Amino acid sequence: MTILVTGATGTVGRQVIEQLVKRGADVRALVRDPAKANFQAGVAVAQGDLLDVDSLRGAFSGVSTLFLLNAVASDELTQALIALNLAREAGVERIVYLSVIHSDLYVNVPHFAGKFAVERMIEKMGFNATILRPAYFMNNDLTIKDVVTGYGVYPMPIGSKGLAMIDARDIGEIAAIELIRREQSAPPLPLDRINLVGPDLLAGTDVAGIWSEVLGRPIAYPGDDTAGFEENLRQFMPSWMAFDMRLMSERFLTDGMIPEPGDVARLTALLGRSLRSYRDFASEIVASA
Template structure:
């Protein structure tokens, strides 16, 4: 059992590497710069890049299980489809793919529709894949530190509500799915798992929650997506800022909510209730105070 983890140095990929290593799995961590990467003892750093086909062919020949995580980049679909095709070429029949909740309905949001294109390939070819569809990450809000400390919650998530998920829950479910597939005597059927948090959070609700956590009044900055896009375009490529704007526009109309039985299903997969946003916020506030 050898498992290749792509995105191995990122927020979720690094947790997946750690979780697999802790379970004694043989982990190959794909990275562009093995000399600079830091992984747990026993993890094999593998030099590779999903835009470099020879390096991916070599990396996939060493494993029988794949965790496919693509960064949100302009050529994400090319990277994902190419890697899945190479995995088929290598005979890999144990795969977990990280998609996104509402990938099938947010057709006007580039990185959502890109991930759904990958899902369509998986479905059409009936590949033995667990597709994980997580909601918006709680940890994204760590970037709001300065605004929150100044009394403002600045992410324009809207008034319908989103069920944010802790990345630690995503990683735990990914690890369990990878081990379940890796240890199965024959390839398991294709499946889709939606991963959400237990709370429906609006912009106003998040401001109120942070007021309690920080012990001071926090106001919601509002739903001005044009202003948000303009700010984000100053710190990231304009295409990415617009992609985020389109996602948030869908939050304003449709929200990002889990199905009625999601909590029971996820608690069974995790072995504990999904983590709550308030607990995440309290942890973050303590870390900010320590620094």
């Protein structure tokens, strides 16, 4: 049977597809523009999006397992609920959903609250699902590497509580492992939630220190200016999204993104290797420059 991957052309979606192909899965990718697909040989492409009911019905035909990823959008919850209802209509019972860590804690942050609502719907609708809850993506920092290297500062207001940052490649591989596990299981597997975290809990000063060591020169952490963060984001994203990101960063400062006991050990066992560290990530960026 076929595994359908939504969000297929994004940072995580591409990693999921690559890992599924490596494992010999029958993969179908849902994309808005097939010209941008550029996937490995053997990956089927279904054109459509999560608000196009007709295209989704076609994409779900013959699908047994769904990887559901919704990008941050003003109608993210609507997209997810349409996908879940059409999946159930098509007889899809097995789902891996990409949520976010502390979705039940960051209750005032729109995209966190939306993902928690989707988690509840998955549970109430009776899907056999794995809910993946990733912490902050290290790969988000690709967008600010020029600020780090050019201006000598790490500008993300992540505070001092600590974020257990994870590499998107690890997210993609864990998602693929869970998709295959559910796809190949004869009996339905019970609902499960997995926190996706990196090996280290990092404050802003810690990340600046890593960049200092990797670059061989001082990199400063200027502090926790969430208002300035929002203002900068408004230059290249809608105001509602920039405000959403500000609210998230404010929860970084008050709550952090803290793993539960056993999270790192569970992920290490699942992968059969160590999780990638932020130092690994930063070193790769510097080496490729």
